[in-house]
Amino acid sequence: MREIVNGRFHNSLSKNNLPMNHQPVEGFSKLTKQGKIDWLVNEYLEGNTDYQNILNQYWNENADLQKLHDEFSENTISNFYMPYGIAPNFLIDGKLLALPMAVEESSVVAAAAKAAKFWIDKGGFKTTIINTKKLGHTHFIIDVESHKLQHFFNFKLKKKLFEATESITANMRNRGGGILEIKLVDKSAEMPNYYQLKASFDTVDSMGANFINSCLEQFGKTLKEQISFEESFTQEEKDSLQVVMNILSNFTPDCIVRAEVSCKIEDLKDDSGISNEEFARKFKQAVTIAEIEPFRATTHNKGIMNGVDAVVIATGNDFRATxxxxxxxxxRDGKYSSLTHCTTDNGIFRFWIDLPISVGVVGGLTNLHPLVKFSLALLGKPSAQELMSILAVSGxxxxxxxLRSLVTTGIQKGHMKMHLFNILNQMGATEEEKQHFVTYFKDKTVTHHEVINEFNRLRAQ
Incomplete structure (x- = not known):
């Protein structure tokens, strides 16, 4: 039941303080897929079969492929599809690539392809892998003097940590990776008795989350064991140990790639009608504003991640971590700032990004999802480092x-043209009407208001 209280609807509560219009379900995960759908539609959607049909419509007719998708996650009831597009003409470190991009936002693929075409005759994109180090921590509490704990770590614990993880790291070491370094970090000034075992890893071509977390969990066990044996600690000090958690960090400031473009300012040749010099000056100003103004930097970096995430998703990697x-x-310097930078010194335009990113080309979905396998094959089966470079270039x-649009024609001219078909589809336009609108807006800026006006005029005829 819903009650009106102070002019607003409120759900009545049962005696156990749960809303009476819905009840919790037991064993939802054990229901069949159809059972899950039936329960959701009946419980939350008033039995409307239209919603049931939507969910059923996106099942894959290939039963084996659908089973594969079902097992990627939990309580799967359908598939959520995104457009999968291609941005061609990317010249990256001398290789010409077509980038796969899974993204729903209008203009992302088009903007990337346009930028790739702009730079293809100017040397393309150059990349440098600065480092590939990944991090993880064992977070623990212990009431021991810092110098005493440091001595124990240096002369006993550190060696034991490497020994205890030898079986876990064997395969990774055979591929050229493994644990690079382990440090004891004192954080007790920020939280009483708080310390970390901070480890750095090289996971080669895998993203390495499971590998890192397995090593860290063993660190936690070994830490407990070794402290229980340590004669220099009192029993009270031993009893004060609490291993809080063992977990990788998705902040990888030492796993970083640089991508850049450069050319003579006289070769910029923008087709917007402004001079090359003015274009370079305004472009640099736009980047500088993003470097100093967090409100702009947030939108600026969001645009970068439009390009990065689209390729991350298409290659089966974790865009949330990215x-x-x-x-x-x-x-990282205490103020949110731009990820990209620009200089225009000595007649040379230079634009670059330093992107921290941890991705893999083995493990996870890379050997399972058919489109992920296609994406990696399309990119020439890159190594993890090569994929890092591709992602930085995409961003x-x-x-x-x-930025090219912002400092010349404005962002809406191109963006709204890409958005035009979304508006027309919502209005139920025919294919013939869509072609009319493409011609109509060829030399005009698309606005929602103008689309509606022209649509109504066209239909009235």
Whole structure:
């Protein structure tokens, strides 16, 4: 039941303080897929079969492929599709690539492709892998004097940590990776008795989350064991140990790639009607504003991640980790700032990004999802480092395209043309009517109001 209280609807509560219009379900995960759908539609959607048909419509007719998708996640009831597009003509470190992009936002693929075409005759994109180090921590509490704990770590614990994880790291070491370093970090000034075992890893071509977390969990066990044996600690000190958690960090400031473009200012040749010199000056000003103004930097970096995430998703990697790391890196100096930078010194235009990013080309979905396998094959089966470079380039290209529009024609001219079909589809336009609108807006800026006016005029005829 819903009650009106002070002019507003409120759900009545049962005696156990749960809303009476819905009841919790037991064993939802054990229901069949159809059973889950039936329960949701009946419980939340008033039995409307239209919603049931929507969910059923997106099941894959290939039963084996659908079973594969079902097992990627939990309580799967359908598939959520996104457009899968291609941005061609990316010249990256001398290789010509077509980038796969899974993204729903209008203009992202088009902007990336346009930027790639702009730079293809100017040397393309150059990349440098600065480092590939990934991090993880064992977080623990212990009431021991810091110097005493440090001595124990240096002369006993550190060696034991490497020994205890040898079986876990064997395969990774055979591929050229493994644990690079382990440090004891004293954080007791910020939280009483708080310390970390901070480890750095090289996971080669895998993203390495499971590998890192397995090592860290063993660190936690070994820490407990070794402290229980340590004769220099009192029993009270031993009893004060609490291993809080063992977990990788998605902030990887030492796993970083640089992508850049450069050319003589006289070769910029923008077709917007402004001079090359003015274009370079305004472009640099736009980047500088993003470097100093967090409100602009947030939107600026969001545009970068439009390009990065689209390729991350298409290659079966974790875009949430990518986003978290990039934004943490953008704020590493205590103020949120631009991920890209620009100079126009000595007649040379230079634009670059330093992107911290941790991705893999083995493990996870890379050997399972058919489109992920296609994406990696399309990119020439890159190594993890090569994929890092491709992702940085995609972000840089996206940012170049956005800034190029912002400082010349404005962002809406191109964006709204890409959005035009979304508006027309919502209005039920025919294919013939869509072609009319493409011609109609060829030399005009698309606005929602103008689309409606012209649509009504066309239909009235």
């Amino acid at each position: 986003e978290a790391c990039a934004h943490a890196y953008a704020a 840089l290209a996206q940012n170049f395209g956005a």
